[in-house]
Amino acid sequence: MRTEPVNGDTPALPRASAQPRYRAIYEALRQKIVSGEWPAGHRLPSEPELARTFGCARMTIGKALGALADQRLVTRRRRAGTTVSRPRPQESVLEIHDIEAELLAAGVRYAYRSLTRRVRRANAADAAALGVPPGTPVLALVGLHLADARPHALEERLINLEAVPEARTERFIGISPGRWLLQRIPWTEAEHQIGALSADATMARRLAIRRNTACLTIERNTWREEQRITHVRVIYPYDQHRLVARFRYRPL
Amino acid sequence: MRTEPVNGDTPALPRASAQPRYRAIYEALRQKIVSGEWPAGHRLPSEPELARTFGCARMTIGKALGALADQRLVTRRRRAGTTVSRPRPQESVLEIHDIEAELLAAGVRYAYRSLTRRVRRANAADAAALGVPPGTPVLALVGLHLADARPHALEERLINLEAVPEARTERFIGISPGRWLLQRIPWTEAEHQIGALSADATMARRLAIRRNTACLTIERNTWREEQRITHVRVIYPYDQHRLVARFRYRPL
DNA sequence: AATTATAATATGCCTAGACATATCGGGGAA
DNA sequence: TTCCCCGATATGTCTAGGCATATTATAATT
Structure with a gap:
């Protein structure tokens, strides 16, 4: 397929093409799959075969096929070969951003205002939320994220003072x-829970919304290796905020 | 470092260790970073240096460093070398699953009940939601996801009949x-929006909840290459459902 | 001093060949 | 027939070496 030998015995790709070879191969194979030409279950040619077809080393093919496997477009098994996966499960990923970075990206003036701040020994509720033994010293914070000086989200946070x-x-x-x-x-690990709740009187006052407004909540626990670092619950008024995520096929 | 030569001149790893070499190297380097021994900004030894240290080929080091870069633990630039990244941004990913698979995994009896079904030419609202020109033939569906015969989520869906x-x-x-x-x-691309709303009378009746209960909504648009396929809004009563996601450091 | 060429360096990509390992199929033994 | 072993096959990993390219440091020039 390729017809430009270079110097030496192993042509090291003097490509005018801007993209590396394994990526071009990845794109070519991907096209066969998403176009439907290779339906689910179709078995791809073996690596050595593809290497002959594309006129490159087996390792280069392996890199392209590995990328397709990372994207779940194909399944690879020794001896069984590489087959087109079933259409991907209705499952995706949503990125959850740092509020501050998010607002700055939107060109909004950001500020954080601390509302309450307490150092205490963990009570039962703290212990359950943060996952530490009762009595562990914790820092409990409540604060407001402000966008252009208006309340944007309410944050309730516990920090494990043994860890920090x-x-x-x-x-x-x-x-x-x-x-x-x-x-x-x-942090090395994080857990998120997304839910909804109706604003109570305190939340409504702090966020300057009406009582019983439906709000989005995000709770996040973070670990560093085995140690709990922090637990945080962020409350967004639904009408001011939506979590948005877009997942296009990543061109590697 | 390694002391077991094999046959031939290139020992091809007769390891008793279960894990491949590039992964062991990945783990070793990762440990230096998450332990804090190599703080943010620290420059790692160059690939040839690491290859000498670990007694392997440069490509193997490259694979390990590439994995660290994929995890955003390090940043790599030509000539500048490989440096430890700043602690990762407060940003993560949330998996959004197929409701059916999710319930089955939880050991619950699942069923879908169709409530309404209409074929029509897209009105203005349909066109906006699905992103097709008004007049395009669409299928509009409303249905209920049932868990153990009880309402679990309400689904409102538009399907582009030109695509399907x-x-x-x-x-x-x-x-x-x-x-x-x-x-x-x-599908090759998807967009999600997560929000919250208060149940109106119809939703409340269908989901067997009280009016004004805070609900979680997930809207999803899917594309196949450039073509819109479907738009769906799923409504979960907050007290029955939370989206949970956990992200540990992936051991490759 | 400021700008511009140049050399050095680290990563990025590639090759050809080799051994390792999982697994599928078939043939032979119980 | 059933079970087990064994060869064939496709992927997984690795090596040693090479050219390509971006970027930085340094030297030369204006």
Whole structure:
């Protein structure tokens, strides 16, 4: 297929084409699949065969097929070969962003206002939410994310002071606790729960909305290896905010 | 570092260890980062250096470093080298599953009940939701996802009949429209919006909940290449359902 | 001092060949 | 027939070496 030998015995791709070879192959194979020419269950040619067809080394084919497998477009099994997957399950991923970054990206003036701040030993509720033994020292924060000086989201946060002792004296002036934590602690695991609730009187007052307005809630737990770092619940008035995510086929 | 030569001149890893070498290297480097031994901004040794240290080929190191880069733990730039990234942004991904698969996984009896079904030419609202010109033939469906014979979620769906003409005569008995579509059409792109709303009278009746209950909504648009396939809005009573997602560091 | 060429360096991509491993099929033994 | 072993096959991983390209540091020039 390819017809441009170069110097040496292994032509190292003097391509005028801007994209690497494995990607061109990835695109070509992907096209066969999404066009329907290769339906679900169709078996692709073997790596050595494709290598002959495309005139490249087997490893290059392997890289392209590996990418297709990463995208779940094909399934690969030794001896059985590579087959087109069933249409992908109705399952996708939603990115959950840092509120501050999100607002800044939208060109809005962002601020965080701390409402309450308490250092205490974890009570039963704290212990359950944060997943630490009762009595563990925690920092409990409530604050407001402001967009152009208007309430945008309400945040209720617990920080495990055993994991982050520096937080005990931090005042969170001009920086949100989320940002502050991220500049210090890399998390290795996170759990999210998304739900809905009707605003109670306190939430309504703080967010400047009517009582019983339907709100979106996001709870997030983060770990660093085995240690719990923080638990946070963010409450968004539904009419001001929607989580949006778009998933196009990633061109690698 | 490695001390077991094999036959030939290129020992092809007769490892007793179950994991491939590039993964062991990935783990070793990752440990340095998440432990804090290599803080953000730290520059890693170059590929040739690491290859000497670990006693393997440069390509194997490249695979391990590439994996770290995929996980956003490091940043790689030519000539500049590989550096430890800033702690990852507060951003994550949430998996949105097929309702049916989700319920089955939870060991619950699942059923779909069709409530209304209309074939029509797209009115203004249809056209806006589905993103097709007004007048395009569409199939409008409303149905209920049942868990153990109790209402679990309400689904409002539009299907573009130009993209999926077979849907015109399909009755969706015993199979949900989502499932049915997925068995036919692979989608290549999807957009999700998550929001909250208060149940109106109709929703409340269909879902057997009280009016004004806060509900979670998920809207999803899917494309196949450039063509719109379907638009769906699913409404979950908040007290019956939460979206949960957990993200641990993926061991490759 | 500011700008521009140049060399060095680290990653990115590729090749050809090799051994490793899972698994599918078929043939032979119980 | 049923079970087990064994060869064939396709992918998984690895090596050693090479050219390509972006970027940075340095030297030369204006």
